[in-house]
Amino acid sequence: MSAKRVKADAAKPDKPVKAAKRAIEQDPRTPPATAQYERDDSIKKALVVTAHPDDVDFGMAGTVATLTSEGVDVAYCLVTSGDAGGDALVMERADRAKLRESEQRTAASFLGVSEVIFLGYPDGLVEPTLGLRRDLARVIRSFKPDVVLTQNPERNYERIYASHPDHLATGEATLRAVYPDARNPHAFPALANDEGLAPHTVRQVWIGGTSSPTMVVDITDSIDKKIEALKSHQSQLKDAGGIDKLLREWGEAVAKAAGLPKGRLAEAFRVLDTA
Numbered sequence: 001m002s003a004k005r006v007k008a009d010a011a012k013p014d015k016p017v018k019a020a021k022r023a024i025e026q027d028p029r030t031p032p033a034t035a036q037y038e039r040d041d042s043i044k045k046a047l048v049v050t051a052h053p054d055d056v057d058f059g060m061a062g063t064v065a066t067l068t069s070e071g072v073d074v075a076y077c078l079v080t081s082g083d084a085g086g087d088a089l090v091m092e093r094a095d096r097a098k099l100r101e102s103e104q105r106t107a108a109s110f111l112g113v114s115e116v117i118f119l120g121y122p123d124g125l126v127e128p129t130l131g132l133r134r135d136l137a138r139v140i141r142s143f144k145p146d147v148v149l150t151q152n153p154e155r156n157y158e159r160i161y162a163s164h165p166d167h168l169a170t171g172e173a174t175l176r177a178v179y180p181d182a183r184n185p186h187a188f189p190a191l192a193n194d195e196g197l198a199p200h201t202v203r204q205v206w207i208g209g210t211s212s213p214t215m216v217v218d219i220t221d222s223i224d225k226k227i228e229a230l231k232s233h234q235s236q237l238k239d240a241g242g243i244d245k246l247l248r249e250w251g252e253a254v255a256k257a258a259g260l261p262k263g264r265l266a267e268a269f270r271v272l273d274t275a
Contacts, residue, residue: 036258036266037066037217045073047145049136049174051126051166053082053104054233059208060149061111061226062219062251063267068112069222075115076108077139079132079170084123086235097123099235107232110225115143126166128173134188136177141197148202149269150174152209162209171207178202178274206269213268216258219251220265 046067050056056064056076068074081097082104091099101118108116119135126132140148153171155163181187183201191197206215219226227244230237237243251265260266 035215037215039070043072043146045143045145046147046149047075047077047143049077049148049150049170051079051151051170052085052123053078053100054236057107057230060267061229062222063217064113065111065222065225066217066219074113075143076113077117079119079121079126080123081118081120082123103233103235107229110229124166126169128169128176132173133177133181136174137181137188138191138197140177140182140202141191141200144200145202147204147206148174148178149206149208152207156211178205201275203275205272205274208269210270213270215271216254216266216268218260218264218266223248223251223265
C-alpha cells in the first residue's frame, strides 16, 4: 500500500514566505518535506507508538485528528506511563503514572482515539529489548494497523531535546517490531501458538520528529483539537497559556519549509513503505 501523496502547493508564494522557506531549508533541523498527505481511504487503522504521555500530543496530534476525522480507527500504545515526568510533582511514582495515564486518556478522547494501551515500562529506562519488541509485536498483531506512527530512532545532534533516550529506543523497537517481528510467524512463536495472534504486515511507518521528512500533513483545520489535547497534560505544562502560540508557530514553520501556502500549519514525517 502506498499512501496517496501529492506535491505540496508552492505556487507563487510571496517574498516573505520565500525568505522564510529558504531560511528554514538552510537549517539542518528542518529540511523541506517533499509531499503533502492526501486522504487515503485504504487506511482503515493507524497505531501510534510513543514513549511517554504527551509525546503524541506535542508532535502528532494534528495528524491523529486529521485521520480520525477521515474515519480512520486510531489507537495509542505508550511504552511508559510517564512516571518520571513532572519535576514539580512530589508524589510516588505509581501515583504519578496513574495521573499521567488519566491525562493521556483525556487527551485522546478529544481526538477521537479508540484505545489507549500502556505497556508499563519504567520511564527513563526504555531500551529496544527483545521483551519490548515482543510486546509491540503483540499490539500490532492484535490491532492490525495499516499504518504505524512512531518516534525518530536517530539522534539529532542539532537539537538534543528531540532525542530523549526513551524516544530513540521506542522508535527503534517499533521499527523492529514492524519488521520483522509482527509479520514473521517464527518470531516470538508464543504469540501465535499460545495467544492466537497471527502475523500481521504493516504497510507503512510514519516517523515523526525527523530531520529528513518526506511528507507533511496539513493540520490547519485540526490545530484547535491538538491544542486542546495537549492542555490535558496539566502536570507537565508550566505555561499552559503559551501552548497555543507555541504549537501554531511550530506548525507554521513546518508548513513554510514544505512550501505550503501562507497561513497553513503542518506536521512532518518520514514515510517508510514496509509492506
